[in-house]
C-alpha cells in the first residue's frame with residue numbers, strides 16, 4: 249500500500265528526515281512513535297502530498313506522491329496535527345463541504361455524510377456550531393473529514409493529543425473500529441497508545457528510523473530486565489540483604505528515606521524470565537514488615553529511547 253524509499257527532507261539546511269525507507273501493507277495499522285521534532289508529521293505531510301520530499305520516493309497504492317499526486321489524494325484521508333475546522337459551520341455542513349471538495353458526486357453527498365456522521369458518533373452534535381463542541385467531538389469531526397470520499401488509507405497525526413482520558417479512550421475505540429477496512433498510519437509520542445492500537449511500530453528519532461517491529465517484540469527485545477515497584481510499611485533497608493539474595497534479582501534501588509507515614513519504597517530489578525514476587529513477599533512478611541504494594545514497572549518510552557539511542561551510538565563509535 250505504501251512504499252517509501254530513501255526519503256529525505258530539508259528545511260533550508262536543516263535535515264528533518266534523513267534517508268528513511270519503510271513499507272506498509274494493505275489493511276495494516278502502523279504507528280509512528282517518536283518524540284517531538286522526530287519527523288513524524290514531516291513524513292505524513294509528504295505522504296499526503298502537502299509538500300514534496302527533498303529526495304527519495306514515496307508511493308501510495310502504486311502512485312508516486314509527487315508525480316501522481318491527484319491519484320494519491322483521492323486515496324488518502326488525512327487528519328492533520330491541528331485540524332483546520334470552521335467554527336461557524338456545523339459538523340454536517342462542514343462535512344458536506346469537505347465532500348464537495350473531495351469530489352463526492354452531488355447526489356451521493358448527503359447519504360455519504362450521514363453514514364460518516366453515524367460511524368464517528370457525531371450524530372447528536374451534527375447540527376451544532378463546531379466552535380461550541382468539546383475538543384473530543386472536534387477531533388471526531390476531524391476524523392470524519394478524513395473519512396470523506398471513502399479513502400483506502402488514513403493518515404492520523406497525533407489523533408489523541410490534547411484530549412482528556414475519557415475522550416482518548418473514545419477516539420482510540422473509533423480508530424480501532426476503522427481498522428481492517430482501512431490501512432491506517434497514526435503518530436503519537438505515547439508508547440501505550442501504539443501498543444494498544446498498532447500491529448507494527450516504526451520508532452523515529454531525529455529524522456531516522458531507529459526500530460521497526462511489533463509492539464511485543466520491541467518491548468521484549470529492549471527489556472533485558474524487568475522491574476518491580478515495592479512499597480512497605482516500616483524500614484525497607486532491613487530486608488535488602490534477603491531480597492538481594494533471591495535468585496534472579498540483579499539490583500535493588502532504595503527509593504528515598506522513610507516517609508512521614510512510615511513507608512518506604514524499593515525498585516527491584518530482576519533478570520527477564522524470573523518471577524520473584526512470591527519470594528520477595530515472603531522475605532518481607534517474615535521480617536514483620538507490612539507489604540503495601542508490589543507491581544511491575546512498565547518500560548517507558550523514555551527508557552526505550554535511551555536504550556535505542558545508546559545502542560546506535562555504540563554501534564557507530
Ligand SMILES: Nc1ncnc2c1ncn2[C@@H]1O[C@H](COP(=O)(O)OP(=O)(O)O)[C@@H](O)[C@H]1O
Pocket residue numbers: 259262264282283284285286287288289290291
Ligand atoms: N515547515 C518547517 N520549516 C522548518 N522546519 C520545520 C518545518 N516543519 C518541521 N520542521 C522541523 O523538522 C523537524 C521535524 O518536525 P516534525 O516532522 O513536525 O516532527 P514531529 O511531528 O515528529 O514532532 C523539527 O525539528 C521541526 O522543527
Ligand SMILES: [Mg+2]
Pocket residue numbers: 285288289290329405
Ligand atoms: Mg508532529
